[in-house]
Amino acid sequence: MSRAILHLDMDAFFAAVEQLDHSEYRGKPVIVGADPKDGRGRGVVATASYEARKYGIHSAMPISQAYKRCPHGIYLRGRYKRYSEISQQVIKILQDFTPVIEKISIDEAFLDVTGCMKLFGSPEEIAKNIKQRIRQELHLTASIGIAPNKFLAKIASDLQKPDGLVIVNPGEEKSFLKDLPISKLWGVGKKTEMGLRKMGISTIGQIAEVPEQDLNKRFGKLGNALWRLANGIDERPVVTHAPQKSISQETTFEEDTDDEELIERTLFRLADDLSRLMRNHHLKGRTLTLKIRLEDFSTYTRSRTLSDFVDSPQVIKTVAIDLYRNFDKKTLRVRLLGIGLSQLNSVAGEQLGLFDQEAPLDDRLTKLLDSLKDKFGESVVTRATLLSR
Numbered sequence: 001m002s003r004a005i006l007h008l009d010m011d012a013f014f015a016a017v018e019q020l021d022h023s024e025y026r027g028k029p030v031i032v033g034a035d036p037k038d039g040r041g042r043g044v045v046a047t048a049s050y051e052a053r054k055y056g057i058h059s060a061m062p063i064s065q066a067y068k069r070c071p072h073g074i075y076l077r078g079r080y081k082r083y084s085e086i087s088q089q090v091i092k093i094l095q096d097f098t099p100v101i102e103k104i105s106i107d108e109a110f111l112d113v114t115g116c117m118k119l120f121g122s123p124e125e126i127a128k129n130i131k132q133r134i135r136q137e138l139h140l141t142a143s144i145g146i147a148p149n150k151f152l153a154k155i156a157s158d159l160q161k162p163d164g165l166v167i168v169n170p171g172e173e174k175s176f177l178k179d180l181p182i183s184k185l186w187g188v189g190k191k192t193e194m195g196l197r198k199m200g201i202s203t204i205g206q207i208a209e210v211p212e213q214d215l216n217k218r219f220g221k222l223g224n225a226l227w228r229l230a231n232g233i234d235e236r237p238v239v240t241h242a243p244q245k246s247i248s249q250e251t252t253f254e255e256d257t258d259d260e261e262l263i264e265r266t267l268f269r270l271a272d273d274l275s276r277l278m279r280n281h282h283l284k285g286r287t288l289t290l291k292i293r294l295e296d297f298s299t300y301t302r303s304r305t306l307s308d309f310v311d312s313p314q315v316i317k318t319v320a321i322d323l324y325r326n327f328d329k330k331t332l333r334v335r336l337l338g339i340g341l342s343q344l345n346s347v348a349g350e351q352l353g354l355f356d357q358e359a360p361l362d363d364r365l366t367k368l369l370d371s372l373k374d375k376f377g378e379s380v381v382t383r384a385t386l387l388s389r
Contacts (some may be wrong), residue, residue: 003341005149010107042070042255043062045060045062048061090142100112148168176232185207212324251266253266267339270339271313286306288319291338
């Protein structure tokens, strides 16, 4: 028996929530992301409403470019607490249809409804009922793809947005994929796409016709994955409790900078923010990765794996600054900095010491800062070293 997998994707989620909460925004181009600052903004677009997409605006586009295309748009900073509230309400609706749910982002989820059809009808009926409840209860729309596996369901959900419903029946996998561009395949970036085009390949159907061993010779292990996906093969299950793999914070400077004091102070602030975020999620990590984007938009990462799991802002700051000082940026200025931690471990799973010991002074100070920020707000108290001169 083939599986019945649904992929649900909320339509222009952040912008749609803003239009829901502010009736004056409805029918107008809404862009959620960084402050455009009259076309001089440095960040990117998080989400654009469908009215804004008519101007060619899309997620991850530089906010300055979005402003040039649509200066009369409504530009908003994200309200992620509100988006999270709505996301949780969406999940509660999904849980009424199946317990097998894999939430992959704040506005996307996979559902396996294979074992629920006797209760709720066909996958199509289930999808229609989910869409109707989201529309009636939350006044939002979602697009859903239905397929025998996750890869096909994900592609299907994107084909008729907004408010779409696309079904790929068992046996139709290859015909469904045949004429789609190779850019739709997971794992196909710019370099891989160039390599495929050099082979005369522009559609997924053409990849499926290439012998698997030929793709392996050309692309290594990726070649095998491309061949399987192009043939509609994806055996990954819907995972209900996927562990978080990494956590990060980053910032874009208002102006490209070579001010070493500002750069290192920014790394400390990122370390402090990331440390607090990790404590809120009861996480520690072992592998620290520093992300650096230079003024020419070239992006580099440098990583170091530590002997212990950490969430200390001082440790994160020290390692990040050391990685930065050993990075040769030549004469280029810095545009963006980011710090991430992976190899995460839940604090709840850590082994307790045999004897009780008083926490180090820095740990006690960090906990005191946490309690003050929880009580009075993030901006009321901070470390003196993070204050600008």
